[in-house]
Amino acid sequence: MLLPDVITIGATDPQAAHAFYKSVFLPTGVEHRDERVELDLHGVAQLAVCPSEALAAEANVEPKAPGYRGYVLTYIVDQPSEVRSILDAAAQHGASVLKPAKKAMFAGFSGVFQAPDGAVWKLASSEKKDTGPAQETPVPSEVGVLLGVADTKASTAFYQALGMTVDRDYGSKYIDFKPTSGGCRLGLMDGGMLAKDAGVKESGGAGFRAAAFERVAASRDEVDSLLAAVTPAGGHVAAAGAETSPGVYSGYFVDPDGFLWRATSA
Structure with missing residues (x-):
């Protein structure tokens, strides 16, 4: 099943980005791999x-990216006070608060910030x-990726062709897929609606998004099989296995x- 095991931000x-996330999310582990830093968000x-x-070069795409990249990363915690404490920490370390922490009409309690690197959380x-x-150190119950798309039904069909199973379906407004243990939830939302929900005025456009969502496969054959399914489903391979x-x-x-997306096997 295709679900993001690793969220990579360019x-x-x-x-500076590493220092920001380390200060805001207080990860339980940090690993340095040359120019890449990996943070464990509490398991x-x-x-x-x-x-x-470097990310753009690996993927054979142009490195330019818009201010808002068309996706939102979600960090779900247990209580409103934990939302506030993380948002305050983000602001103290240079983030822009796009939406202050407050009660949401349909989603409990939430707040939105844009990190100095440009990613919206x-x-x-x-x-x-x-x-x-x-909690003194708020631990997320779930971390997810929300993609702003042009056509939720068409995008859903693409991801289903790559092996994903729909979990919640609200038609053209929002669709997500069943997460696996240790994997992030992936959701799809109309691009304009997602931008409005995040508190930004632009839809995100196209081109390089300064991020890659990585699926760790069990074998090279699984990587190749996944890449082989991409073009018939409506996507394209940017860099062959x-x-x-x-x-x-x-x-x-x-x-x-x-x-x-990156499909990888160690």
Whole structure:
């Protein structure tokens, strides 16, 4: 099943981005791999930061990216006070608050910020009021990726062709897929609606999004099978499967809306 195991963000200043996320999310583990830094978000998800130009070069795409990249990363915690504490930490370390922390009409309690690297994050809790003491270090119950797409039904068909199973379906407004243990939830939303929900005025456009969503496969054959299914489903392969570093086999593909994925096997 295709679900993002690792969210990789391309940044013009990877060290600054790494320092920002380390200060805001307080990861339980940090691993340095040359210019790439991987952060363990409390065992719930893996976040990586690398130079934008290096990511674009690996994927054979142009490195230019719009201010808003057309996707929103979600960080779900237990209580409203935890949403507030993370949002405050983000603002203190240079993020722009796009939507202050407050009760949401249909989604409990939430707030949105744009990190200095450009990525937009939505913090949310299903609870509208605290039910107990807040965790000193808020641990997410779920981390996800929301893609702003032109046609949710067409995008859903693409991801279903690559092996994903729909979980919640709200028609043209929102669709997501069943997550796996240790994987991020993937959701699709109309691009204009997602931008409005995030508090930005632009839809995100097309082109390089300064991010790659990575699927860690069990074998090289699984990587090749996944890449082989991309073009018939309506996407395109950006970089064919190859040994990108000793013992690591990977390839890149782009979905119909221009979002970049990496399939890799160690």
